[in-house]
Amino acid sequence: MxxxxxxxxxxxxxxxxxxxxxxxxxxxxxxxxxNRQGIGFATLEAFASQSxxxxxxxxxxxxxxxxxxxxxxERFPKVDYRALEINLSDQTAVRSAARELLSWSDxxxxxxxxxxxxxxxxxxxxxxxxxxxIELHFATNHIGHFLFTCLxxxxxxxxxxxxxTKGTTRIVNVTSxxxxxCSMRWSDLNFEKLNKDLPEVEQPNYQLHNMWGxxxxxxxxxxxxxGYNQSKVANVLFAIASNKRLYDKYGILxxxxxxxxxxxxxxxxxxxxxxxxxxxMSEAGVFTxxxxxAGGATNLVAALDPRLGPGESRDGKENYGVFLAxxxxxxxxxxxxxxxxxxxxxxxxxERLVKEQFSL
Numbered sequence: 001m002x003x004x005x006x007x008x009x010x011x012x013x014x015x016x017x018x019x020x021x022x023x024x025x026x027x028x029x030x031x032x033x034x035n036r037q038g039i040g041f042a043t044l045e046a047f048a049s050q051s052x053x054x055x056x057x058x059x060x061x062x063x064x065x066x067x068x069x070x071x072x073x074e075r076f077p078k079v080d081y082r083a084l085e086i087n088l089s090d091q092t093a094v095r096s097a098a099r100e101l102l103s104w105s106d107x108x109x110x111x112x113x114x115x116x117x118x119x120x121x122x123x124x125x126x127x128x129x130x131x132x133x134i135e136l137h138f139a140t141n142h143i144g145h146f147l148f149t150c151l152x153x154x155x156x157x158x159x160x161x162x163x164x165t166k167g168t169t170r171i172v173n174v175t176s177x178x179x180x181x182c183s184m185r186w187s188d189l190n191f192e193k194l195n196k197d198l199p200e201v202e203q204p205n206y207q208l209h210n211m212w213g214x215x216x217x218x219x220x221x222x223x224x225x226x227g228y229n230q231s232k233v234a235n236v237l238f239a240i241a242s243n244k245r246l247y248d249k250y251g252i253l254x255x256x257x258x259x260x261x262x263x264x265x266x267x268x269x270x271x272x273x274x275x276x277x278x279x280x281m282s283e284a285g286v287f288t289x290x291x292x293x294a295g296g297a298t299n300l301v302a303a304l305d306p307r308l309g310p311g312e313s314r315d316g317k318e319n320y321g322v323f324l325a326x327x328x329x330x331x332x333x334x335x336x337x338x339x340x341x342x343x344x345x346x347x348x349x350x351e352r353l354v355k356e357q358f359s360l
Contacts, residue, residue, distance in 0.1 A: 001307055001308065001309070001321055001328075001329045002301060002305050002307055002308065002327070002328055002329060003019075003305050003306065003307045004019065004301075004305075004327075005328065007297070007301060007326075007327035007328065008326050008327055008328070009260055009290060009294060009326040009327070010290070010294060011294060011297045011327050012291070012293040012294055012297055013042050013043060013045070013046035013293045013294070013295075013296035013297045013299065013300050014045065014046050014049055014293060015297070016046065016297050016300035016301055016304070016327070017046035017047060017049050017050045017300055017304075018049070018050065020050075020300070020304035020305065021050040023168070023304045023306070024047055024050040024051070024052050024304065025050055025051050025052070026051070026052065026053045027052050027053055027111040027112065028052065028053055028054040028055075028056070028107055028109055028110050028111050028112075028159070029047045029052050029054070029055055029056065029110075029111065029112045029113075029114070029303075030056040030058060030084075030101075030110055030112070030113045030114070031043050031044050031047070031055075031056070031057060031058065031113075031114040031116055032058040032059065032086065032088070032114070032115055032116050032117035032145065032148075033058075033059060033116040033117030033118065033174075034057035034058060034059035034064065034065045034068045034069075034083075035059060035061075035064050035068070036064065036067050036068050036071060038116075038292070039116060039174065039259050039262055039292060039295040039296050039299070040059075040114075040116040040117065040296075041068055041071075041292065042291075042292040042293045042295060042296030043114055043116060043296040043299045043300065044057060044068065044072060045072065045293075045296075046293075046296055046297075046300050047112075047300075048072045048075075048076040048079050049075075049076060051076075051078065051079065052079060053080065054079075054080045054081075054082060054107050055072070055079050055080070055081050055082070056081075056082045056083075056084055056101070056107075056110075057069060057081060057082070057083055057084065058084040058085075058086045058097070058117070059084075059085070059086065059117065060085070060086065060087050060088070060117075062083065062085055065083045065084075065085070066083065069081045069083060082104070082107070084097055084100065084101055085097065086144075086148065087144075088117055088139075088140045088141075088144025088145060088148070089119075089130045089131070089136060089139050089140040089144060090130065090131050090132070090144075091131075091132050091143070091144075091147055091354055092131075094144050094147045094148050094151070095147070095151065097148065098147075098148055098151035098152050099151075101152055101155070102151070102152060102154070102155065107155075108155065108158060109155050109156075109158045109159035109162065110152065110155040110156050110159055110169075111156075111159045111168070111169055111170075112169070112170050112171075112172070112303045112304075113149060113152075113156065113170070113171045113172070114172045114174065114299055114303060115145040115148075115149065115171065115172065115173045115174060115235070116172075116174040116299065117140075117141075117144075117145075118140065118141045118174070118231070119136065119137060119140045119141065120137070120224075120228050121136060121137065121224050121227070121228070122224045122225055122228070124224055125222075125224065126222070127190070127191050127221070127222040127227070129190065130143075132353070133190075134189075134190070134353060135189065135190050135191055135227050135230075136227070137224075137227040137228045137230065137231040138189065138227065138230055138231045138234065140231070141228070141231035141232065141234070141235065142231045142234035142235060142238060142350070143350060143353055143354065145173065145235075145238070146238055146350045146354070147350075147354045147356075149171060149242075150356075150358045150360070153246075153252075153358070153360065156169050156171070156250075156252055157250050157252070160250045160251045160252050161250070161251075163251065165251075165306070166247075166251040166253075167247070167251060167252075167253040167306070167308070167309065167310075168251075168253075168306075169250075169251065169252045169253070170252070170253045170254065170255070170302070170303050171239070171242055171246075171252065171253070171254040171255075172254075172255060172256075172257060172299055172302045172303050173235040173236070173238055173239050173254070173255070173256045173257070174235065174256075174257050174259060174299060175232045175233075175235035175236055175256045175257060175258055175323075176228075176232040176258055176259075177258050177261075177325075178228065178229040178232035178233055179232060179233050179235075179236045179256070179258070179323060179333045179334060179337035179338070180258075180330075180332045180333055180334060180337075181205045181208050181229075181334060182204070182205055182208075182226075182229040182230070182232075182233050182334060182337065183201065183202070183233060183334055183336035183337055183342070184202070184230060184233055184234070184237070184336065184342060184345075184346070185198065185202045185204075185226075185230055186202060186345065186349075187199060187202060188202070189230075189349075191221050191222040191226070191227065192221060193221060194218070194219055194220065194221055195217060195218050195219070195220055195221065195223075196218040196219060201336070203218075204217060204223065204226045204229075205229075206218065208225075209223060209225065209226070212225055233334075233337045234346055235256050236256040236322065236323055236333065236337050236338060237337065237338075237339075237342050237343040237346040238254075238256075238343070238346060238347075238350070239254040239255050239256040239322050240254075240311065240318075240319045240322055240338065240340060240343035241343040241344060241346060241347040242254035243310040243311065243319075243322065244340070244343070244344075245347075245360040246360060247310045249360070253308065253309070253310060254310075254322070255302045255308060255321075255322050255323070255324060256302075256322060256323050256324070257298045257299055257301075257302045257323075257324050257325070258298070258323070258324070258325040258330070259295040259296065259298055259299065260290045260294065260295055260298075260325070260326070261290065262290055262291070262292055262294075262295035297327050298324050298325060298326065298327050301324065301327045301328075302324050308321065308324075308329075309321055310322070311338075314331070315331065316335075317331060317333070317335055317338055318335075318338055318339055318340050319338045319339075319340065319343075320338070322338060323337075323338060
């Protein structure tokens with residue numbers, strides 16, 4: 001289902017951009033998570049290398065955004081870079097950023113949105129809630145992106161309406177490996193119940209948490225990694241729900257990407273136990289580290305490959321084609337992480353949490 005089956009976990013984002021250069025040139029691309037040390041920067045660098053019309057860098061810290069812009073300008077000076085400050089964990093801040101972006105009359109359309117920013121509070125043993133009262137991983141990694149994308153959708157719709165080809169306007173949600181092992185915790189979104197008291201289908205993957213060095217997980221309510229897992233499953237379900245509303249009607253394609261395991265600032269809050277577990281898993285061959293560029297490569301495939309579509313039923317799984325890893329479509333997602341019924345529930349829950357319904 002991809003144009004280049006030879007692309008893999010070693011493929012670099014810059015190489016993907018070269019192959020699909022015609023799908024970048026002159027277009028407007030927005031990437032959240034404009035951090036020089038992250039996957040978002042590798043993604044931005046690859047887009048910038050092929051002369052987009054506008055490259056919008058969205059992030060929480062203006063100085064980090066500017067650092068990224070300065071670096072990119074040195075190598076790709078002809079691109080028009082725009083900075084957008086956004087705090088995805090705060091719905092008021094998200095709405096403010098969306099209003100600012102919508103006010104930019106010189107950028108009437110957005111062709112590609114890469115929802116890349118995220119937090120992983122693995123070293124924070126106590127549950128943390130956002131200012132809106134939502135568990136912080138879910139608030140930042142999913143709800144912030146959900147609200148922002150829905151608010152700026154008029155510019156994507158306008159871009160799609162100007163295209164002769166369905167699916168060239170895209171939303172890419174950067175997830176993780178979590179959707180291959182986990183599903184949603186519907187009855188206890190804010191982690192107030194003991195894990196063992198949840199419905200069996202909603203209980204955490206205890207084997208996974210044992211691997212990460214979590215003891216007695218059954219008798220805990222909050223496990224930081226599980227908060228992260230929930231938000232990453234939501235990234236996939238958001239893509240599926242978006243396709244149901246946006247693909248046939250407007251021609252906007254959404255998908256979700258596991259970028260692999262990369263040394264970035266995402267793990268800066270990691271506890272010593274967390275770091276030790278990562279080291280042991282790496283030594284045991286559970287995963288291999290990859291470069292920032294290789295981490296950004298699947299983002300580029302998801303954003304640009306013309307053969308990708310909104311998913312189909314295959315081998316008993318729904319929405320096959322929405323979840324990508326190693327620059328290819330992956331069938332490794334947990335069935336509940338790609339279920340249309342779960343995606344519908346997530347969309348409805350997300351609208352309740354942001355206190356707004358979107359007529360898409």
